[in-house]
Each structure stands twice: as structure tokens, then as C-alpha cells.
Amino acid sequence: MYDIIIIGGGPAGVTAALYSLRANKKILILEKDSFGGQITYSPLVENYPGTLRMSGDEFADRMLDQITALGAEFELETAVSISPEKDIFTVKTEEGCSYSSRCVIIAAGVEHRMLGVPGEYELVGNGLSFCAVCDGTLYKDKTAAVVGGGNSALQEAILLSELCRGVIVVQNLDYFTGEKRLADKLMNKPNVKAVFGTVVKSFLKNGEELSGLRLVNEATGEESEIAVDGLFVAIGLLPKNSCFSNVAELDGAGYFLSGENCRTRTPGIFCAGDCRVKSVRQLTTAVGDGATAALAACDYLDGFGD
Ligand SMILES: Cc1cc2nc3c(=O)[nH]c(=O)nc-3n(C[C@H](O)[C@H](O)[C@H](O)COP(=O)(O)OP(=O)(O)OC[C@H]3O[C@@H](n4cnc5c(N)ncnc54)[C@H](O)[C@@H]3O)c2cc1C
Incomplete structure (x- = not known):
């Protein structure tokens, strides 16, 4: 006992x-x-x-x-x-x-909550993170992507925009689901870009480290690649x-x-x-x-x- x-x-x-x-x-x-x-x-x-x-x-x-x-x-x-x-x-x-x-x-x-993209667990700590407060400084003056469109994702992206050279927000829907005031604040930042209706299809790697994302537009099926140093997954x-x-x-x-x-x-x-x-x-x-x-x-x- x-x-x-x-x-x-x-x-x-x-x-x-x-x-x-x-x-x-x-x-x-x-x-x-x-x-x-x-x-x-x-x-x-x-x-x-x-x-x-x-x-x-x-x-x-x-x-x-x-x-x-x-x-x-x-x-x-x-x-x-x-x-x-x-x-x-x-x-x-x-x-x-x-x-x-x-x-x-x-x-x-x-x-x-994970993306369900093959290889993501191996990338945790090698470019994939869940917490900008914790890991944001690792990407100072670099490019980071944020996946998600709710309040958490918007807050992560706002915080990263203060540190990073560029921030790309990847959202599966055609709009953000977070508060309008956060979305407006984010999209007024000159170093932030959002890609809507789009999901991550696969990861690009340099050795063990994440080096980019292959994205796919869910409506058109069109694929594209972006180079990023870090990825913050904020989908819950x-x-x-x-x-x-x-x-x-x-x-x-x-x-x-x-x-x-x-x-x-x-x-x-x-x-x-x-x-x-x-x-x-x-x-x-x-x-x-x-x-x-x-x-x-x-x-x-x-x-x-x-
Ligand atoms: C990638 C990453 C980086 C982070 N960096 C920082 C940072 O730099 N600074 C910071 O302050 N915070 C950071 N955090 C957040 C911080 O790690 C968490 O807030 C903290 O670990 C929470 O502690 P916890 O004990 O409540 O929960 P957890 O750390 O989640 O621990 C819970 C434990 O319970 C175990 N468990 C769950 N269910 C059961 C069960 N049924 N039976 C037995 N065991 C169970 C789990 O396996 C786990 O080990 C980070 C988080 C992540 C994911």
C-alpha cells in the first residue's frame, strides 16, 4: 500500500x-x-x-x-x-x-495532435516543434512555418514573426478559425505570409534536419515546395x-x-x-x-x- x-x-x-x-x-x-x-x-x-x-x-x-x-x-x-x-x-x-x-x-x-505525415516523429527536435515560446529562438533570423489556423497557431505565428526573418502559415481551410483581431495583427506583419486551403504532404530534409515542406492545395491538387528552417505544428x-x-x-x-x-x-x-x-x-x-x-x-x- x-x-x-x-x-x-x-x-x-x-x-x-x-x-x-x-x-x-x-x-x-x-x-x-x-x-x-x-x-x-x-x-x-x-x-x-x-x-x-x-x-x-x-x-x-x-x-x-x-x-x-x-x-x-x-x-x-x-x-x-x-x-x-x-x-x-x-x-x-x-x-x-x-x-x-x-x-x-x-x-x-x-x-x-500530429499532422499524420510520414516521418514527423523523427523530426521532433530536428526542426519540428510545438512551442514558439520554448523553441522560437532557435529560428531567430531564419524562416519558420506554422501549421494551423486557430488561436494557438495565430499566437505562435505572431511570436515567431518577432524573431524570424519570415513566417509562412499553412492552413487547411480557406480562412483562419482563430479570432479576427489575432488574424489581423498577424497578417499586418510584413514578414508573414499565409497559404490557405493547403496541407503538408511530405517533409524535405537535409540529413536529419528539416529543410522544407512539400505542400498540396486540397482543391486543385497542385503541389509546391517551400524552404523552411523550422516547422511549428499548432493543430491542437x-x-x-x-x-x-x-x-x-x-x-x-x-x-x-x-x-x-x-x-x-x-x-x-x-x-x-x-x-x-x-x-x-x-x-x-x-x-x-x-x-x-x-x-x-x-x-x-x-x-x-x-
Ligand atoms: C517539443 C517541446 C518543447 C518544449 N519546450 C519547453 C521549454 O523549452 N520550456 C518550457 O517551459 N516548456 C516547454 N515545453 C512544454 C513542457 O514540456 C510541458 O509544459 C511540461 O512537460 C508539462 O509537464 P507535465 O508533467 O504536466 O506533462 P508531460 O510532460 O506531458 O508529462 C506527462 C507524463 O505522463 C505520462 N502519462 C500519460 N498518461 C499516462 C498514464 N495513463 N499512465 C502512466 N503515465 C502516463 C506521459 O508519458 C508523460 O511522460 C515543451 C513541450 C514540447 C512538446
Whole structure:
């Protein structure tokens, strides 16, 4: 029996583990893929206070070393359900195991919606990114493309237009779906061009690195190539929280509803990081949630919470 089971070994989950271990709680972290979460896809982290420049992999390794030294227990398994019974939660995994605890912190993050173009996973970190705030400076004075036409894509493109020599926005529809004020602001930039009714057909590469895009106009079938140094895919995020909706409420987009205290509607169940409703999804906000959720869980276990 654990005090706390943490679902997800990304920055939020690892920080929750750090705070829980320092409060002498017995914890288990379940991670389905690789410890570190999304940040392992980042070639360079430059916006984490105290960390000047570091690869996402190194950032993840350091986080993991820190909690391993404190005695964290891990399993590389995918949590698929949480069943409450009295004050105990049983977490079942896809691999067929069951673990019990008095609290659960769900820190399952999000996945970025991909284009479905062959070879895109290999390009993540080699020219393909999802976050202009994170990776925009890699393309300073270079040319970047943004795929998407909603608010996120427009915001990414506006930010890139301040850094890049040129920005090309590729949108499958004949119009932007984001707010008009953002679209107007973007299209007033002299270094921005938009290509409508068009999708990415394939990637052009120079060695491992992205060097351009082959585009196809969906109405005419006409193909063209553009040279780009970077591609930002901004076609939405996919939270994978629905299997836990029996214990925590989700909003319409599938994110956990919680207050800033990271509590859910079920006493003993907490959520942290990108998987919950929030306005900024970054390392700093994920680790802040991890700390908040862990301390709230400790209070609950020690009889000071719900
Ligand atoms: C390419 C890229 C570059 C980025 N660069 C930066 C940057 O430079 N600076 C910055 O501040 N932010 C950056 N970000 C954003 C940052 O990585 C995220 O905001 C942060 O990782 C969120 O942390 P998290 O722990 O909430 O979620 P995640 O990092 O998504 O971690 C969640 C973890 O949970 C695991 N998981 C999910 N479901 C289950 C389950 N059912 N069972 C077990 N495990 C599960 C996942 O495998 C994952 O490891 C970047 C993101 C990307 C994609």
C-alpha cells in the first residue's frame, strides 16, 4: 500500500514525487513511456529559472536523478483506471497490475495532435516543434512555418514573426478559425505570409534536419515546395484523461477541472500539470502544480485536508 500513487513521470509528476518523498510519504510513480514527459522532445530549454541552457533530455535526467536519490519507486506501466473503495484507491495498469494507495496525483500531461505525415516523429527536435515560446529562438533570423489556423497557431505565428526573418502559415481551410483581431495583427506583419486551403504532404530534409515542406492545395491538387528552417505544428492538444473521469471532472476539451489547489471533486484525488485546465502550459507551471498537488495530498494524508 502506497501513500500516494503518481500517474505520469513528466515535470509535474516528478515534482509531486520530490515534495512527497521529502515529506516522508511512500510513493509510486507510473510512467507509460519515458520519464521526463514532453520536455524530452525539446532540443534546448532556456526559460527555466536557474537553468541557462540545457537539452530537454538532460533536464529530464536531472529531475529523475534527484528523486531516485530520495528513494522513489517507479513502474514503466500505463495507468488505465482508478477505483475508489472507502478511503483506498486501486490503480490498474494496461500491463495487468494493480496498486493501492490512499491518494492519487494524476499528472498525465497532454499529447500534441500530429499532422499524420510520414516521418514527423523523427523530426521532433530536428526542426519540428510545438512551442514558439520554448523553441522560437532557435529560428531567430531564419524562416519558420506554422501549421494551423486557430488561436494557438495565430499566437505562435505572431511570436515567431518577432524573431524570424519570415513566417509562412499553412492552413487547411480557406480562412483562419482563430479570432479576427489575432488574424489581423498577424497578417499586418510584413514578414508573414499565409497559404490557405493547403496541407503538408511530405517533409524535405537535409540529413536529419528539416529543410522544407512539400505542400498540396486540397482543391486543385497542385503541389509546391517551400524552404523552411523550422516547422511549428499548432493543430491542437490531446489530453488523455477520459479513463479517470469517474473520479475527476473534465471540461469539454477533456482537461481536469480543479482550482489552483489541484484538488478534484474526489477527496484524495489530485491533478497537476498540463492535464488540468490552465492558461499556460510550461515547465514552470507544471512543476508549480506538482508541488501544490503533493503538499495538498500530504495535508489530506495527515488529516489537515478534506
Ligand atoms: C517539443 C517541446 C518543447 C518544449 N519546450 C519547453 C521549454 O523549452 N520550456 C518550457 O517551459 N516548456 C516547454 N515545453 C512544454 C513542457 O514540456 C510541458 O509544459 C511540461 O512537460 C508539462 O509537464 P507535465 O508533467 O504536466 O506533462 P508531460 O510532460 O506531458 O508529462 C506527462 C507524463 O505522463 C505520462 N502519462 C500519460 N498518461 C499516462 C498514464 N495513463 N499512465 C502512466 N503515465 C502516463 C506521459 O508519458 C508523460 O511522460 C515543451 C513541450 C514540447 C512538446
